[in-house]
Amino acid sequence: MSQPKFLSGDKAGIDEFLDRFDVFLFDCDGVLWSGDHMFDKVPETLEMLRSKGKRLVFVTNNSTKSRADYKKKFDKLGIPAEVDEVFGSSYSAAVYIARILKLPAPKNKVFVMGESGIEQELEAEGVPYIGGTDPALRRDIEPEDFTNIANGSLLDPDVAIVLSGLDFHMNYLKTAIGFQYLQRGAKYLATNIDSTLPMAHSFFPGAGASGAGLEKAAGQTPVSFGKPSQAMMDAIEGKFKLNRSRTCMIGDRLNTDIQFGIDGKLGGTLAVLTGVSKKEEFLAEGAKTVPSAYVNAIGDLLG
Numbered sequence: 001m002s003q004p005k006f007l008s009g010d011k012a013g014i015d016e017f018l019d020r021f022d023v024f025l026f027d028c029d030g031v032l033w034s035g036d037h038m039f040d041k042v043p044e045t046l047e048m049l050r051s052k053g054k055r056l057v058f059v060t061n062n063s064t065k066s067r068a069d070y071k072k073k074f075d076k077l078g079i080p081a082e083v084d085e086v087f088g089s090s091y092s093a094a095v096y097i098a099r100i101l102k103l104p105a106p107k108n109k110v111f112v113m114g115e116s117g118i119e120q121e122l123e124a125e126g127v128p129y130i131g132g133t134d135p136a137l138r139r140d141i142e143p144e145d146f147t148n149i150a151n152g153s154l155l156d157p158d159v160a161i162v163l164s165g166l167d168f169h170m171n172y173l174k175t176a177i178g179f180q181y182l183q184r185g186a187k188y189l190a191t192n193i194d195s196t197l198p199m200a201h202s203f204f205p206g207a208g209a210s211g212a213g214l215e216k217a218a219g220q221t222p223v224s225f226g227k228p229s230q231a232m233m234d235a236i237e238g239k240f241k242l243n244r245s246r247t248c249m250i251g252d253r254l255n256t257d258i259q260f261g262i263d264g265k266l267g268g269t270l271a272v273l274t275g276v277s278k279k280e281e282f283l284a285e286g287a288k289t290v291p292s293a294y295v296n297a298i299g300d301l302l303g
């Protein structure tokens with residue numbers, strides 16, 4: 001496998017690389033920002049790409065925010081972007097449930113193990129849900145709950161799907177309820193299963209970690225609709241009418257972003273070293289996932 005091209009400081013190399021693509025799929029956490037701290041020259045870099053006639057799509061696995069929430073975050077950070085340019089894992093999962101799975105009502109309800117972003121996107125797609133940010137579930141399990149969960153009186157008979165995402169409020173009660181739904185035959189889906197979350201210039205448990213208790217108990221792995229899932233790539237191709245050979249995925253994580261672009265047979269992938277993955281991982285002899293090129297930070301694309 002050929003070595004990736006290092007583009008930081010290489011103006012000619014950057015120009016040649018950018019000229020190969022019409023569309024850039026931008027990962028968010030670890031590329032544009034770490035939490036609410038935006039990396040240097042992000043607005044200027046996006047502006048430069050738009051001035052070259054490039055189309056941008058923001059493809060994030062972070063399911064805690066909806067596309068509308070992301071638009072607010074972009075605006076707050078002064079990053080030029082439209083809500084229709086955002087394609088998050090919550091939206092990806094909600095579109096799949098509503099338009100592909102299309103379970104017949106009333107047995108089409110979703111038990112959400114995650115934050116408001118998932119609830120908003122399910123709502124927008126007309127998919128009924130319970131759980132999520134419901135304050136009634138943010139409590140310790142009580143002795144009588146075990147009986148009421150086991151006999152079904154604490155469960156909703158219309159729940160057909162358990163949807164797991166990054167959950168900052170996971171607890172035993174929600175995991176026990178999700179487990180019982182799976183025991184009763186509910187489908188097990190996830191917005192994404194990233195192991196870690198880049199935040200505050202450090203790392204924290206990610207969506208895959210917050211859902212690990214249920215996965216371990218159920219002995220099942222959820223079907224994930226975040227990167228590197230090609231269901232997400234197909235949905236993005238359909239919505240934005242992509243020419244995959246003229247599309248580049250830009251991301252900080254090898255096993256989600258770069259794998260997503262490689263498996264999607266995109267024209268190229270660009271790794272950015274401000275997030276999860278380190279260059280040693282893809283420069284190593286025999287590395288499984290190798291980007292086409294890489295930069296220290298996204299602002300380096302300004303040359």
Ligand SMILES: O=C(O)[C@H](O)[C@H](O)COP(=O)(O)O
Nearest residue numbers: 028029060061062197206207
């Ligand atoms: O644990 C997670 O959910 C992920 O770390 C996080 O959301 C990644 O977001 P992305 O880098 O895809 O924007």
Ligand SMILES: [Mg+2]
Nearest residue numbers: 027029030252
């Ligand atoms: Mg990222």
